[in-house]
Amino acid sequence: MDDAPLSGFHKKLALYSSGGPFLDGYVLSIIGVAMVQITPQLDLSDSAQGLIGASALIGIFLGAFVGGWLTDKFGRQLLYTIDLIAIIVCSVAQFWAADPVWLFILRLLIGMAVGADYPIATSLLAEFTPRRYRGPLLGGLVVMWFVGAATAYVVGEILLSAGDDGWRWMLASATLPATIIVLLRHGTPESPRWLANKGRTEEAEAILKKVYGPEATIADLSAEEHEDIDVTAIMRSGYGGRMLYICVFWTCSVVPLFAIYAFGPKILDALQLEGGLANIGEALITVMFLLGCVIALLGVNRMGRRTLVIHSFVWSGLALLLLGIFPHAPSGVIMTLFALYAIIIGGTQILQWIYPNELFPTEVRGSAVGLASSVSRIGAAVGTYLVPLALTSWGIGGTMIAAAAISLVGALVSVLWAPETRDMALHEAAALPTRTGESAETAGRPASV
Template identity: 65%
Template sequence: MQAIFRTGDAATDPASTGVDPEDAPLNRFHWRLTFYSGGGPFLDGYILSIIGVAMVQATPELGLSTSWQGLIGASALIGIFFGGCLGGWLTDKFGRQVLYTLDLILIIACSVAQFWAQTAFTLFILRLLIGVAVGADYPIATALLAEFVPRRYRGPLLGGLIAIWFAGAAVAYVVGELLLNFGPDGWRWMLASAALPATAFVIMRHGTPESPRWLSRQGRHAEATMVIRQIYGTNANSKPISSSSGHERLDGWALFRSGYGDRLFFVTAFWTCSIIPLFAVYAFGPTILASLGLDEAMANIGSAFITTLLLAGCLVAMAIVNRLGRRKLMLHSFLWSGIALLLLSTSTGSAPIIALSCFSAYALFIGGAQVLTWVYPNELFPTEIRGTAIGLASSLSRIGAAAGTYLAPISLDTLGIGATMSIAAFITFVGFVVSWRWAPETANFGLDQSASL
């Protein structure tokens, strides 16, 4: 535990007086854990974004057909589907700590191997495996962070991981543009470059302690108490976490009984509705803006501007997720972003500034739903099945994301920009209806309380 526990973490923390960890103030351990847990989202954004730049050179060199371009572009998303399911189950069964670094080691190995890929099939398999590792990290890292962070800060810090995703995407575009001028093998260096941040996060994550909540559910109360006291001081109160282990022991099948099936449906449905339009907009932003009347240069600049607004919307949502509450934030996010898309669908032929304004409004308002894709799944399920639930929901949502990304250019070509944006608006409004029916309010509740609402 030496890497993440450092002298002074507990000594400067008022929690050393015996306060419940759920009500403790943040200390340096929590900030470092949040940053280290952001490794998965950062690499997700980096890996999914840099392939678009790399394909410029990889397509002619490998002789990629249109089908192979689509498969390689979607390969990481396909891998995330399998990785989320597998990683969630493994982290509930074997704990968060070991898997917290093993998944990144797989990313390093496959990223480096991409440098020597000579065929489309090889590149597809390697990126599929990278996607598996990225998908596994979602339930592992977010469950670990959720189980350490006090209730008051859980929403903002979990939601902050989506901001790290956009940071990874932004860095990928910068690195990609720099390496495009690196010669004909620039695309190989681009794809291999993911190994560098992955290695850095492996080193930083070394020594991360096991979740005391998971330890308690396994009957390892002494180890759980030791971890809590290392974080908050020798007088920290470990009773709330230890006593909750007396609840009925659950397994993955509990997702489909005792109300957890409804919660899994809710999380999967709203997550899917929030990312289908987002992934399509993010992947084909320049094409969509060009269809709305912007020239090529302005379309590229507009896409960069909208990406900045997506990040800004997430930062605003992080700031108000406790004050406004989870449920209200979700409803407002879906409602106003859906209206923005609907207006966008009717702006064909209007001045480009109108289309760009509607696009910008969507980017700002959808930030609330994006933040809550990291918060709600961690708060609605008990410790024994938290990883499994997060992994399954993230995997199922990626089916929609992959389908939306694949169908977006087809819809633009066959139906046109107006109809395509109308479909995106409809999906967003479905997210609003689902949230209106099922979204609970979990702000200010402890993890055990929110899981039993």
């Protein structure tokens, strides 16, 4: 499996798995445009704006770990569709939201479903993908996050002209892509690695033969150590150190980004890009985010995971720092710095899906991805909630400097702890150094912190 050629099955699985990140980017970004109409119509305070903007992130925090635990317990395939059905139902219900509390609850539920999809889809993709393509395909899921975000800003700008109910159509519009993804995912097989770990070897071998050909057998999975590891092992020994790094690096990567997306037009307005120009500017910056992820995907196997994450944090943090120091620079300079941030941060974005899936064994892979995603969303939700208050209290300059500081913290912890997993088979990357005979130095950085 680790050395198999890339097939049409792998490409389709990667495309279908990217549906969750697409919806995440869409849902989290469309609220930034919708808030232009929601705020006056529902008479929202700064605090209420922050809560509604952060509601989906809070939901992701709740849903990601639960979804990870469920997918490790009951399998990847079962939950692969159920979570998207929940998104469809709640997205439709948003159209009739009549008050801030109802809207907050619905977006909380949508966030829970989106969060659950992260560990489900990424674990399934990681466990099917050959080592040579694992990094680019897992990282490619993040590209779809930005495709979803860019789509949301274009759709939002169009629907703003639909009258006072434009925001309702914006929030309900996620129903269409979610329905398409549900239909495409139908018939996806269960992970043979998960089946083998549960003792269901006949089912695992049947799927292996169907995907990889009649020569494939359950022996192709024998290199992986099948140990009795439960979720508490994540927090012990070397896995505790790995989880600490993943949580810190992921949090530092998403806090500035999600804050920018939830209140992108408002931030750009504060930087003297007003009205429709702010929405279009946000869409253009999203394209730059997308470009940055594509560039990072092309370089992740050449540069290695460790080098990429460090450089991405350092130079993107510098771009935010310059925005904070020169908040009243000409609009061309502002857009250039935002574009630089968007392109350079692509390295940390793609590694959000690569690192967690590579550093933990099959038994707890879903739970580990879910836990890391949940912890990162705590910081992202707090950061998103504080954006309106920060803009009021600190101004745009102080807000951007705070975002830069978070990015530079990510750079520091990556210098200290980031491992290197390039060219490793999945079971090799997931094993602790002491189990493979490696020294901590050979592994890139200590497995325990």
